[in-house]
Amino acid sequence: VPGFTGRRSQVEELVPLLTSAAAPERAPVAVLSGAPGIGKTALALHVAHLVSGQFPGGCVLLPLTSPDGTPRPTEEAAAELRDALPPGSGAGRGRTLLILDDAVHPDQVRPLLTANAGGAAIVTSRMGLAALVATHGGTVHRLGALGPEESYALLTAVLGRERVAAEPAGARLLTEVCGHHPLALRIAAARLLTRPLLKPADCAHWLRHGLPGRLSLADDPRMSVPLTLDEAVGRLPPVLAEAHLRLGAAARGPLTADLAATVLDVPWETAEDVLERLLDAGLLEEEHPGAFRMHELLRAHARRATVPSVPAAAPGRARA
CATH class of the missing domain: 1.10.10.10 (Winged helix-like DNA-binding domain superfamily/Winged helix DNA-binding domain)
Known part of the structure; x- marks a missing residue:
C-alpha cells in the first residue's frame, strides 16, 4: 500500500494473531470493521505483506461484493477460492492467508473459512460481524478516523516531505477539512499531485465549500467520497x-x-x-x-x- 501510515496498534495486534501456531485446528480470524473509505482494505493488505513469509500457501484476496456493491453469491466466491488455493488440502499445501474483502453477512464468510481450514483470514466489513466472531472466534478491530499526526504523516508520505514542509499549517488545515478520513486524504493528495502550483491551504478552502462532493477524482469513480457514501446508504x-x-x-x-x-x-x-x-x-x-x-x-x-x-x-x- 503506497504511503501506508498509522494504525500501529492494530498492526501490532494483528501480526501475532495471524502468525501464531497455537490451536492450528481453528483458523485465526481478524475482522476489520468501520465506515466506508476508512482504510480497512488498506490495513488488511499492509498486514498481509508483513506476514506473507509465514504463509507458504500464499495470500488470496477475495472480494465479497460486486463492483456495484451487491453481495456476491456464496457459491460464486467459494468456487473462486477453490481455484485460487494451491493444490492439496490443509497442512499439505501450507498455510494460506485469506483476505475476505467487504463482507456483508457472516454466512458469506463461514464456508470460506471452512475451505481454508488451518489457514488464517482477515475479513473486512462495514458490519461488526458479531455473529461470525461468536461462532468462529477471532478478534474485531473497529477502525475510526486517523489521528491528526497520522493524517499529517499520510499527507507527507503521498505528497512528499518537501511540499508539506513548505506549508505545514496548510497541510494540517487540509487534514482537518478532510476529517482525517483516509479516502478523503488520498483524493485530496492526488489532486495536489496533479496540480503542483496548488497550495494545500487553497485546496482545503476549496474543498470546505463543497463537501463531500468535491472529494472525487473524475478518472476513477472508485476514488469518490460521495459515490462511496451513496453506495453505503444504498445497502x-x-x-x-x-x-x-x-x-x-x-x-x-x-x-x-x-x-x-x-x-x-x-x-x-x-x-x-x-x-x-x-x-x-x-x-x-x-x-x-x-x-x-x-x-x-x-x-x-x-x-x-x-x-x-x-x-x-x-x-x-x-x-x-
Whole structure:
C-alpha cells in the first residue's frame, strides 16, 4: 500500500494473531470493521505483506461484493477460492492467508473459512460481524478516523516531505477539512499531485465549500467520497437509509436515543434500535454508551442528499 501510515496498534495486534501456531485446528480470524473509505482494505493488505513469509500457501484476496456493491453469491466466491488455493488440502499445501474483502453477512464468510481450514483470514466489513466472531472466534478491530499526526504523516508520505514542509499549517488545515478520513486524504493528495502550483491551504478552502462532493477524482469513480457514501446508504433498507439521512441532517453533537426519537418521530425504543443498526453498519461511532456521533463527511453527505418528504396525509409512515 503506497504511503501506508498509522494504525500501529492494530498492526501490532494483528501480526501475532495471524502468525501464531497455537490451536492450528481453528483458523485465526481478524475482522476489520468501520465506515466506508476508512482504510480497512488498506490495513488488511499492509498486514498481509508483513506476514506473507509465514504463509507458504500464499495470500488470496477475495472480494465479497460486486463492483456495484451487491453481495456476491456464496457459491460464486467459494468456487473462486477453490481455484485460487494451491493444490492439496490443509497442512499439505501450507498455510494460506485469506483476505475476505467487504463482507456483508457472516454466512458469506463461514464456508470460506471452512475451505481454508488451518489457514488464517482477515475479513473486512462495514458490519461488526458479531455473529461470525461468536461462532468462529477471532478478534474485531473497529477502525475510526486517523489521528491528526497520522493524517499529517499520510499527507507527507503521498505528497512528499518537501511540499508539506513548505506549508505545514496548510497541510494540517487540509487534514482537518478532510476529517482525517483516509479516502478523503488520498483524493485530496492526488489532486495536489496533479496540480503542483496548488497550495494545500487553497485546496482545503476549496474543498470546505463543497463537501463531500468535491472529494472525487473524475478518472476513477472508485476514488469518490460521495459515490462511496451513496453506495453505503444504498445497502441499507430504505426506511433505515432515510433515518440515517434525517439524523445526519439534524443538529451537530452527540446522537442519543432521545434526540433520534424526536427527529424521527418514533418511540424511544425504536430510536435506540435505529442507532444500534446504523452503528453496526459503520455509519455511526460510539462516543460512550448511549451517545453516538456521525463523521462530518457523512453529515455533509446527508445534508446534501434528497430526503423523501413524508406526505401530510400519511402521518403513520415515519412512525412505522
